[in-house]
Amino acid sequence: MKRRLLLVSNSTLHGSGYLDHCQQQIAQFFGKDVKRVLFVPYAxxxxxxxxxxxxxxxxxxxxxxxxxxxxxxxxxxxxxAEGIFIGGGNTFRLLKSLYDNKVVSEIRKRVLEDGVPYMGSSAGTNVATISISTTNDMPIVYPPTFGAIGLVPFNINPHYLDPDPNSRHMGETREQRITQYHEETDTNVLGLREGCMLLVEGNKATLLGSTKARLFTRGKTCVEYDPGSDLSFLLTDAH
Amino acid sequence: MKRRLLLVSNSTLHGSGYLDHCQQQIAQFFGKDVKRVLFVPYAxxxxxxxxxxxxxxxxxxxxxxxxxxxxxxxxxxxxxAEGIFIGGGNTFRLLKSLYDNKVVSEIRKRVLEDGVPYMGSSAGTNVATISISTTNDMPIVYPPTFGAIGLVPFNINPHYLDPDPNSRHMGETREQRITQYHEETDTNVLGLREGCMLLVEGNKATLLGSTKARLFTRGKTCVEYDPGSDLSFLLTDAH
Structure with missing residues (x-):
């Protein structure tokens, strides 16, 4: 499989500019052969x-x-397209627009069959996975399905956030929300904290960036992964 | 219109037990005539x-x-049912189950035509409005529509949260998310902070509880309302 993906948690890291924190990885990812990148601003x-x-x-x-x-x-x-970048924003609006414009299956084909490099950030990372069911966004519009482009066989929670021990807010924590998702299905969920990203090259997946990721597997204890970790097993696991 | 609603932001307030913070309002709302309450635990x-x-x-x-x-x-x-209470949890799961069990239109009829008192908390408040498009929850299952029971002609954001000035997290604030909703439609959104609730009696709406609510109207500055405020205008406004 020719698949090449760079799935970034967040477009902007606190204290720096747009995509600054991952610019080295972007340049390395698209390399010298790509001259023009097709940007999808639908979110x-x-x-x-x-x-x-x-x-x-x-x-x-x-x-x-x-x-x-x-x-x-x-x-x-x-x-x-020589390369594709889907930017962040509202995941529901993004997914609906991808379907409205009938580009979902064409992007899947280009990335999985032709090896066109795909970069996603935040919502653009959500839509690269099985479904948008682990987005953090508000459902401001109704997409025809929550099923997404499906470039990897698991889901991602971008902007993954640890609980704030000092919070008096009683809304669910991110972990509680993902646990609710696992009451419904057994798809793995990779929580990408702001500052990290997943590089996928064929059947190899590597965590890059400056923060850890947290893997949620139904019925199991969460596992933390450091930057540099090999997460290729996520690509072969049917979950 | 016989409508009687008690729409609570949150089931549990920090430092107290389940429904403790609104128990007086609950007793006053259901009163002496109601003996049995039909509870909907679908969330x-x-x-x-x-x-x-x-x-x-x-x-x-x-x-x-x-x-x-x-x-x-x-x-x-x-x-x-003499009275109905829909509890909080995941709004997507709740709405899907309401449709799966074919009770949406029957609840609407009972509340709007027969005057059966309806209490909602959190997700149960979301489904009482026009749509669940301003829920905070994760879309863990796909409901047949985001359209909800429609007991009031506006939307509510429960657990409304002010931005934390010390946060380094770059995900959207609640206000930014509601602004994105208003890029798509002009439905009013009432942000109910934890601790407050809306009492609707016929065409009269009153804010109760211990915290303020924040009203978002498309293209206008947000307005804050203190407990005790008369919000009846929200019931006549088509938005």
């Missing part, structure tokens, strides 16, 4: 402004950016 | 344990509790 309302932000950042790394919404035919734009 | 996985918790609490207030899942025919149970 935010203002697609032009969002594309401009991405374009400015990628320019500093040596890449041109095309907004998929600028193309006459978005499916054709995916067919021609 | 949690263990319906028996949840019903036991509600039953024990309501017993101290002088009410018997019947779990809707214990009835042979849930629609018939709604038809016979």
């Amino acid at each position: 935010l309302h203002d697609r032009d402004a969002y594309t401009k932000t991405a374009r400015n950042k990628f320019k500093t790394l040596g890449y041109e950016v095309d907004g998929i919404h600028e193309a006459a035919d978005p499916v054709e734009a995916v067919r021609k | 949690l996985h263990d319906r028996d344990a949840y019903t036991k918790t509600a039953r024990n609490k309501f017993k101290t207030l002088g009410y018997e509790v019947d779990g809707i899942h214990e009835a042979a025919d849930p629609v018939e149970a709604v038809r016979k």
Whole structure:
């Protein structure tokens, strides 16, 4: 399998600029062969402004950016893409727009069959997995399904957050929410804290970045993984 | 319109027990005429344990509790109910179960036409509104629609949370999430902080409890309301 993915937890890390914390990994991921990256801004309302932000950042790394919404035919734009980057925002809006524009299966095909590198950040990482059922976002629009592009056989919780021991707020913690998900299904959930990301190359998966990830497996104790950890087993596990 | 609703933000307030913070309002709301309350535990996985918790609490207030899942025919149970209480948990699971059990329209009819008192807490408050699009919960299951029971013509965000100025977490604040919702539609959103609740009697709505509520209207500045405020205008506003 030619699959190459860079699945980033968060677009902006506290105290730094847009994509600053993962710029080295981005440059290494898209490498020298890719010149133009197809950017999917569907997760935010203002697609032009969002594309401009991405374009400015990628320019500093040596890449041109095309907004998929600028193309006459978005499916054709995916067919021609050298690299794909789906940005963060609202996951429900993003998934609905991907289906509305009929690009879900074409992105899957291009990434899994043709080896086009796929980068996702936050919501763009959610939609790369089995489903958006472990997003943190508000369900502001109704997508035709929660099923997503399915580039990996598990789910991710981006912006994973540890409970605040001083909080007096009684809403569920992130861990409690993921436990509720596991009352319904047995799909593995990888909690990516802000600052870390998952690199997938074929059947090899590696945790990169500066923070740990937490793996939730139904009926088992959570496991913490340090940056540099080999998480390839997640790609072969049917869960 | 006979409608009587008690829409509570949260089931448990920090430092107190289950429904302790609103027990006076509950007793006043159901009053002396109601003897038995139909409890809907669909938002949690263990319906028996949840019903036991509600039953024990309501017993101290002088009410018997019947779990809707214990009835042979849930629609018939709604038809016979003297009072209804839908508890909190996961809003997606709750809404899906309400549709799976075909009780949505029957609850609407009983409350709006027959004047059966309806109490909701957290997710049970979300499903009383136009839609669950302003829930905080994780979309662990896929309901047939986000449209809800529609007992009031606006949406509520329960457990409303002010931004933490010391947070280094870069996920969206609650206000940012509701602003994203208003990029899609113009339905009013009432943010109920933990500790407050909305009492609706016919066309009169009053904020009760110990904390303020924050009203989000598309394109306008947010407005804060103190406990005791008359919010009846929300019931006539088409938004």
